[in-house]
Amino acid sequence: MLLTIIVLDSVGVGELPDAAAFGDTGAHTLNHTLAAAPAALPNLAALGLGRVPTVQTSPGGLPETPEVRGGYGRMREVSPGKDTSTGHWEFMGVQLQHPFQVFPEGFPPAVMDRFDAATGRGHLCNRPYSGTDVIRDFGPEHLETGAPIVYTSADSVFQIAAHEDVVPLDTLYAWCAAAREILQGEFAVARVIARPFRGVFPFERANEHRRDFSLVPPPTVLNAIEDAGRSVVGIGKIPDIYADRGITESIHTDNNADGIAKTLARMRRAAQADESGLIFTNLVDFDAKFGHRRDPAGYSGALAEFDAALPELLAAVPEGGALLILSDHGNDPTWRGSDHTREYGMLLAYRPGIGAVDLGERATFADVGATAAEALGAQWTGPGESFWTLLT
Ligand SMILES: O=P(O)(O)O[C@@H]1C[C@H](O)[C@@H](CO)O1
Ligand SMILES: [Mn+2]
Ligand SMILES: [Mn+2]
Numbered sequence: 001m002l003l004t005i006i007v008l009d010s011v012g013v014g015e016l017p018d019a020a021a022f023g024d025t026g027a028h029t030l031n032h033t034l035a036a037a038p039a040a041l042p043n044l045a046a047l048g049l050g051r052v053p054t055v056q057t058s059p060g061g062l063p064e065t066p067e068v069r070g071g072y073g074r075m076r077e078v079s080p081g082k083d084t085s086t087g088h089w090e091f092m093g094v095q096l097q098h099p100f101q102v103f104p105e106g107f108p109p110a111v112m113d114r115f116d117a118a119t120g121r122g123h124l125c126n127r128p129y130s131g132t133d134v135i136r137d138f139g140p141e142h143l144e145t146g147a148p149i150v151y152t153s154a155d156s157v158f159q160i161a162a163h164e165d166v167v168p169l170d171t172l173y174a175w176c177a178a179a180r181e182i183l184q185g186e187f188a189v190a191r192v193i194a195r196p197f198r199g200v201f202p203f204e205r206a207n208e209h210r211r212d213f214s215l216v217p218p219p220t221v222l223n224a225i226e227d228a229g230r231s232v233v234g235i236g237k238i239p240d241i242y243a244d245r246g247i248t249e250s251i252h253t254d255n256n257a258d259g260i261a262k263t264l265a266r267m268r269r270a271a272q273a274d275e276s277g278l279i280f281t282n283l284v285d286f287d288a289k290f291g292h293r294r295d296p297a298g299y300s301g302a303l304a305e306f307d308a309a310l311p312e313l314l315a316a317v318p319e320g321g322a323l324l325i326l327s328d329h330g331n332d333p334t335w336r337g338s339d340h341t342r343e344y345g346m347l348l349a350y351r352p353g354i355g356a357v358d359l360g361e362r363a364t365f366a367d368v369g370a371t372a373a374e375a376l377g378a379q380w381t382g383p384g385e386s387f388w389t390l391l392t
Contacts, residue, residue, distance in 0.1 A: 001321060001322075002276065002277065003323075003375050004281070004313075005280045005368070006324070006326070007238075007283065008306065008346065009328060010291045011330075012027070012028070013030050013343060013345070014030075014031070015344075016342050024341040027341035032332050033299045033332075035334075036297070036334055037299070039304040039307070043310035046067065048358075050062040069354055069355060069356065070356070070357070072348055072349075073387075075344060075362040076361065078095050079099075080099040083155040084287075084328055085190040085241055087328030089241075091365045091369055092369040093370070100155075101156055102189075118178035124148070125150055126150045127152070129151040131159065134149055135161050135202070135205070146166050148160050154337075155191075156189045158193070160172060160176055160194060163196075207254075212241065216245060225246065225376050228378040231249060232246055234247040235279065236281055256283045256286075259281055290302055317351065322349065322375060322391060323350045326368060330342065349391055
């Protein structure tokens with residue numbers, strides 16, 4: 001049995017009931033993107049996306065689709081966060097009791113003194129910043145001094161930007177590993193992120209060389225699937241997000257198109273070998289290239305690019321297999337600021353021969369992991385209610 005899960009990173013489907021606590025009342029990544037930059041998305045609509053509550057189907061939204069052949073629903077996130085780690089860990093059965101620590105004033109001397117000692121270079125910035133603005137504003141001084149640019153956001157992240165001609169990639173990754181060691185315990189941040197950049201002012205991000213150094217998660221459904229002797233193929237940021245735990249094979253990707261192509265190829269290889277396991281992909285461009293940059297046209301184009309590839313992905317689902325399409329938080333490109341938005345996760349499902357199946361409102365993202373465990377015959381007694389029987 002082959003299960004493929006594809007996360008459309010940050011494609012939220014409307015404010016969660018507790019959105020006010022995050023300052024996100026009224027946010028709706030999908031609706032606001034399509035209202036600002038219309039795209040038909042016929043294949044996502046045919047899976048039932050337009051039937052997810054609050055998703056707009058009138059003009060400026062998805063087309064009405066009389067013939068829906070897919071499972072559709074939305075998911076509540078119980079963990080108190082709206083970042084990638086929180087969302088993906090909850091997918092696989094980890095419900096956080098407390099939010100990851102954030103550092104809106106920057107990182108204290110107890111952290112930065114140790115980091116400076118590790119790099120021998122001092123540092124620049126050390127406060128919340130947009131990743132494209134920070135290289136524009138601090139890049140010239142970085143080129144002169146070689147000091148790493150350290151910045152954060154509303155998320156629990158310690159980000160290190162450095163020019164590839166000034167700091168070789170392996171040095172930047174070593175600095176991230178050193179920061180990862182320092183940022184534990186009272187200073188634990190969910191992720192240390194390497195943000196290499198290149199070119200001349202105002203510089204260009206080398207997104208394909210981004211690397212996330214995540215905290216190690218507690219045991220997840222991925223471990224249970226691996227323990228059941230199934231393969232767990234992580235594509236894109238997935239291995240980083242789970243700190244390689246419960247991952248049996250990792251496939252790096254440069255962008256969404258590359259992620260889609262590598263997912264397709266791996267699905268076909270698994271089907272030919274009658275392989276039983278999970279292919280788990282994260283497509284990050286929606287979030288990283290367009291959401292945080294408040295670029296609805298780019299966001300809409302990325303959705304259209306995925307929608308155009310969907311027929312091939314559906315055709316690659318073997319008999320008896322399944323495909324889930326999810327989102328892990330919002331990042332409304334029409335919203336104020338440059339951070340994520342607290343929204344329902346999208347849930348779409350496809351199996352060969354499926355009709356229209358209303359998967360309803362899931363009480364937690366962890367229903368995904370409970371479903372994956374049941375589908376793949378893994379033992380999971382943690383959080384989440386499986387919806388696998390709705391798909392069989
Ligand atoms: O460097 P940028 O502004 O893209 O940083 C964003 C802010 C988030 O915390 C981080 C991970 O999604 O990317
Ligand atoms: Mn994300
Ligand atoms: Mn993000």
